[in-house]
Amino acid sequence: MDFTTLENQFKVLGSETRLRVVNALIQSRGGLRFSEIAKALDIYPSTLEDHLKRLVESGIISRTDQIYRSTMNTERVYQIVKSLNDTCDSTYFSTHILSIDNDSLKERFLTLKFDCVYDLLSLMNRSKDVIDNGMKLAKAGGAMDMQLETSFFEFYPIDLKDTDVEVIFTKSILDDFLEVENKELFFKGFNPKRTRLYVVDDCSVAMMTSESFGALFLSNLDGTMDFTKGLFFSDQNAVGWLHDLFDYLKSTGEEFSPKEIRKVWK
Template identity: 35%
Template sequence: MGRSILHNKEILTHLSIYHLVQIIMNYSKNINKVLGCLKSEKRVRILKCLLDSKTGLHFNEIAEALSLIPSTLEYHIKTLLKLNLISHIGAIYTTNALSQLFWNLYKSLSTLDPIIPYLNGHKLPIDDPNLFLNFLNSNPTILPDLISMLNLMKDLVKSKISKFRIAGSFNLTLEERIMQFSEYDIHLDQLEIISTYEEYQKLLDYENYDYFFSFTDISNIRLFLVNECNFYMGIGESSQDVFGMLFLPDITDEIDFQKALLFRGKYNVFWLDQIFERLKKDAKRINITEDLLNDKSLFEKYLKALKNH
């Protein structure tokens, strides 16, 4: 993006949220870094202060206006400059087009207020503006603990889930507890799983391995192998409902299985469905057979050969 566009604030009032997201992502290369600014109230205040200024402000003027000590202000100014969310012209700090884009996006995220604290400490698996736009409009809610997940699953199973799709890193103990929590029988018409070699190894080593394939016939199981997938998602469908759950990695890249994002309804799950299909497009198909399911050592050899092929 050229400097002239960055400093042309007049165009901003004509941009839709889609264009805001697209320009931010194309320019910053990493939407998580942009969203990371939401972690700091001080950085938001600095941005707002500069946006309210018509001609920009000196360092001391910002410090005085916001009652910030110089060392604190310097730290946050450097962060904003590094992300190109503000500009430095001579001794004056001022905003640019990306500053206003960020501010407009920040205001557009108001519907996500309840989950922003969660997003601050986690990483979204989104590198596409279309997907991010769909996420903004997906009305996610937080499942704050295991009890909430168990109660939700008990309620959802009543609608007789017929199709279930899983992608990412397994938490096998959690999954088994959720599925066993309900007194309703579960029989799936389709089960799809996308995961890595390492995660399938965990599944093969799990004590109750057979349990995870007991909900459907082998002809209804489709397994796929990918090189990496550092999150966990599940999409369930019935004739009455569609839901999605997403477990994100925290800032240390460890998946947080204590909390999850929940999406209800076909429209709100659409963006998760897109992520799943993109993963599947780049995955290797595992040709599952009764022999593989019944012989773990054979299954392990097959996976290793497929991985190295």
């Protein structure tokens, strides 16, 4: 599967009008002329022309002898987008991207069930009951905002002393974290003997997961991280995928040496 093409098609379908055009072509089966689409959807010709051009250029639909048609690819992409839109903000995947070098994880991601959350506080409210009742394990990390994370733990302390914890830092974020005031707040509720730390060269996702829930924050299309919206996972298949994502990221880096742990934990 060509994920570069698929990601571009998601961007093109991040428009209600283009989704309506695609749906109309799928329903028509035999295809529609320009005038028929404009009349059926009540769209100005000048506006429709631009939408159809983008759909054809992206390979989502085809045009032959003035007839616009859906293809097998049209229906496949449309069903993926429709499935995602049923559980998430309809524009989220036109502005965000899962940027990892693992095609298997990307392909599985398209089948998952999740909900949108709109900030870190909303996420914690969704997961508060699970956290308060105790967790056997917790995995977190990636492209984190350490100032935000540390400030959050100052106001919402979490007791993870009986929890097996794994945390992934990127090299740049680790350097930033070492300069954060009150960084000890981040690890205040952790048990050093049950915590393992890892460092990776780079990462374009931020995540956290336990045995029963998880959350994922993706980057914007320009590569910057966005913590104003994210994905909340409670379906066990989706949570399992999140664990596999964490383990994949962990495998690309190295575990902290005792000397490095002391630098972070002091």
